[in-house]
Amino acid sequence: MKLYRIRSVIRRHTYEVIHNANHITYMVYWPVVNILVWGFFTLYLRHGDALKPGVVSCLLGAVILWGLFNAFQRDMAVGFLEELWSRNLVSLFASPLSVSEYVTGLIVVTLAKAMVGLSVGALIAWLFYHYDMFLMLPMLLPFILNLVLFAVAMGIVVTGLIFRYTTKFQAMAWSFAGILMPLSCVFYPLSSLPSFLRPIASILPTTQSFEGMREVIESGGFSISHFRLGLGLNLIYFIFAIFFFRWMFEAARSRGLLVKME
Amino acid sequence: MLVTVERLTKTYGKFTAVQDVSFVVHAGEIAGLVGPNGAGKTTIIHMMLGLISPNAGSVRLFGKSLETDREQILQRLNFTSPYMAFPVRLTVLENLRVFAGIYNVRDPAAKINELLEQFGIGRLKKKPMSRLSSGEITRVGLCKAFLNDPELLLLDEPTAYLDPQAAVQVRAVLLDLQKSRGTTILYTSHNMHEVERMCDRILFLSKGSIIATGTPIEVTCSILNEDRSAPALEEVFIRIAGRTPDEAVSN
Ligand SMILES: Nc1ncnc2c1ncn2[C@@H]1O[C@H](COP(=O)(O)OP(=O)(O)OP(=O)(O)O)[C@@H](O)[C@H]1O
Numbered sequence: 001m002k003l004y005r006i007r008s009v010i011r012r013h014t015y016e017v018i019h020n021a022n023h024i025t026y027m028v029y030w031p032v033v034n035i036l037v038w039g040f041f042t043l044y045l046r047h048g049d050a051l052k053p054g055v056v057s058c059l060l061g062a063v064i065l066w067g068l069f070n071a072f073q074r075d076m077a078v079g080f081l082e083e084l085w086s087r088n089l090v091s092l093f094a095s096p097l098s099v100s101e102y103v104t105g106l107i108v109v110t111l112a113k114a115m116v117g118l119s120v121g122a123l124i125a126w127l128f129y130h131y132d133m134f135l136m137l138p139m140l141l142p143f144i145l146n147l148v149l150f151a152v153a154m155g156i157v158v159t160g161l162i163f164r165y166t167t168k169f170q171a172m173a174w175s176f177a178g179i180l181m182p183l184s185c186v187f188y189p190l191s192s193l194p195s196f197l198r199p200i201a202s203i204l205p206t207t208q209s210f211e212g213m214r215e216v217i218e219s220g221g222f223s224i225s226h227f228r229l230g231l232g233l234n235l236i237y238f239i240f241a242i243f244f245f246r247w248m249f250e251a252a253r254s255r256g257l258l259v260k261m262e
Numbered sequence: 263m264l265v266t267v268e269r270l271t272k273t274y275g276k277f278t279a280v281q282d283v284s285f286v287v288h289a290g291e292i293a294g295l296v297g298p299n300g301a302g303k304t305t306i307i308h309m310m311l312g313l314i315s316p317n318a319g320s321v322r323l324f325g326k327s328l329e330t331d332r333e334q335i336l337q338r339l340n341f342t343s344p345y346m347a348f349p350v351r352l353t354v355l356e357n358l359r360v361f362a363g364i365y366n367v368r369d370p371a372a373k374i375n376e377l378l379e380q381f382g383i384g385r386l387k388k389k390p391m392s393r394l395s396s397g398e399i400t401r402v403g404l405c406k407a408f409l410n411d412p413e414l415l416l417l418d419e420p421t422a423y424l425d426p427q428a429a430v431q432v433r434a435v436l437l438d439l440q441k442s443r444g445t446t447i448l449y450t451s452h453n454m455h456e457v458e459r460m461c462d463r464i465l466f467l468s469k470g471s472i473i474a475t476g477t478p479i480e481v482t483c484s485i486l487n488e489d490r491s492a493p494a495l496e497e498v499f500i501r502i503a504g505r506t507p508d509e510a511v512s513n
């Protein structure tokens with residue numbers, strides 16, 4: 001891996017962000033809309049008094065963190081789709097640039113964009129709904145890290161699928177995270193799922209992160225076990241993602257799909 | 263030998279796009295890959311670049327294989343292809359800056375300006391790619407291809423969209439490079455007069471197989487089966503178009 005090539009990929013995507021207003025929309029629009037809708041909902045909930053303490057905070061925390069995960073997975077796939085749409089793949093992959101350098105550059109840009117979204121969401125929650133996420137940030141960071149790692153692994157899987165199935169698969173770029181949402185226990189604890197679904201849900205790093213987040217918010221304690229389990233699972237998914245990607249990439253290369261988009 | 267292609271074969275399902283193709287390109291020569299539409303020229307070039315994997319056979323560039331020395335090989339060559347384009351929202355300059363970075367060009371600004379002037383598109387620098395004409399895009403592609411002072415150039419129809427004056431210019435640049443730096447060039451074109459003028463040697467391809475190689479005159483004589491004092495590749499072309507590969511090879 002050469003730093004100057006990774007820098008060039010970052011440069012390429014930074015230019016894209018500057019020229020393409022869609023990126024600004026993705027980056028701030030959804031985080032703002034989401035937090036506003038859910039924020040008003042929590043204002044409504046606060047009127048009743050049957051609520052367990054911490055529910056409102058968990059809800060807002062979940063909205064922000066799920067937004068981060070979703071945005072990360074989507075932006076990675078869309079960043080790659082942009083190469084496909086503009087038929088830039090030929091020039092890129094017949095240059096000394098390696099796939100891992102490309103993906104690394106893309107991850108850096110995506111991370112920067114996701115952090116902007118996260119900050120905007122957290123800021124609005126703090127200003128309008130008295131929800132101070134920054135206070136708990138040090139304890140949430142490990143779970144955010146696990147969310148980002150899983151998003152990268154999923155981004156790699158989706159990118160692999162786009163390589164192989166090209167634009168036929170492009171809708172997945174925006175919706176892949178959605179498949180994982182019901183089982184990721186974003187807004188409800190693992191214990192509220194039907195028992196036969198729990199084993200599946202608990203092998204998702206997202207579930208571990210959201211369980212951990214709830215523990216931080218409700219009891220103020222950091223659950224090392226949720227973090228460790230999430231990290232271990234991420235490692236497995238990462239290895240899987242890389243093999244899966246190589247497989248898809250080779251299949252695309254043998255079918256001539258890097259050259260001719262379908 | 264700068265390029266050694268051995269028994270290269272590519273099939274898509276039951277269809278054979280390239281069959282058992284072998285050839286070499288010597289250092290410092292301009293070799294032309296010619297043949298009718300669908301003959302397999304682009305497929306061969308893409309396999310040489312590692313964009314398409316062959317079913318059988320091997321490609322060695324600079325004596326090395328892409329499997330083991332991909333980065334080194336691709337750093338020393340460059341290419342244009344009708345299947346490549348640039349991100350449309352980025353300006354000409356931005357796109358070239360990105361590729362200058364990828365190829366680790368020293369003093370990219372100076373190099374880019376020099377190339378833009380050489381290919382007559384200096385005034386388009388700040389324009390987004392989406393606003394360019396096809397000929398202008400081709401020229402940006404050529405600028406990209408020269409960024410890293412390549413020792414080997416693989417050019418797939420580099421003059422297809424160019425106006426006659428630009429085509430003359432590009433041919434002059436290529437010939438000049440070959441003379442001054444000994445750049446090796448493999449290129450495809452459907453302009454037979456251009457091929458006759460430019461190429462030291464041609465590889466004539468039909469339906470996935472090479473049916474003749476040699477200087478333009480040699481190929482003309484061998485395929486037309488008569489003595490000629492001047493190349494007549496257009497005639498050769500028309501003759502080939504009506505044949506099956508078996509007939510062509512047996513000739
Ligand atoms: N991905 C693919 N899947 C199936 N067939 C393909 C694919 N790519 C190319 N082909 C076929 O392989 C053959 C060779 O194509 P290629 O692009 O190499 O031709 P070419 O010699 O460059 O032609 P042209 O002069 O028109 O550019 C064609 O018949 C084409 O239809």
Ligand SMILES: [Mg+2]
Nearest residue numbers: 303304305418
């Ligand atoms: Mg072609």
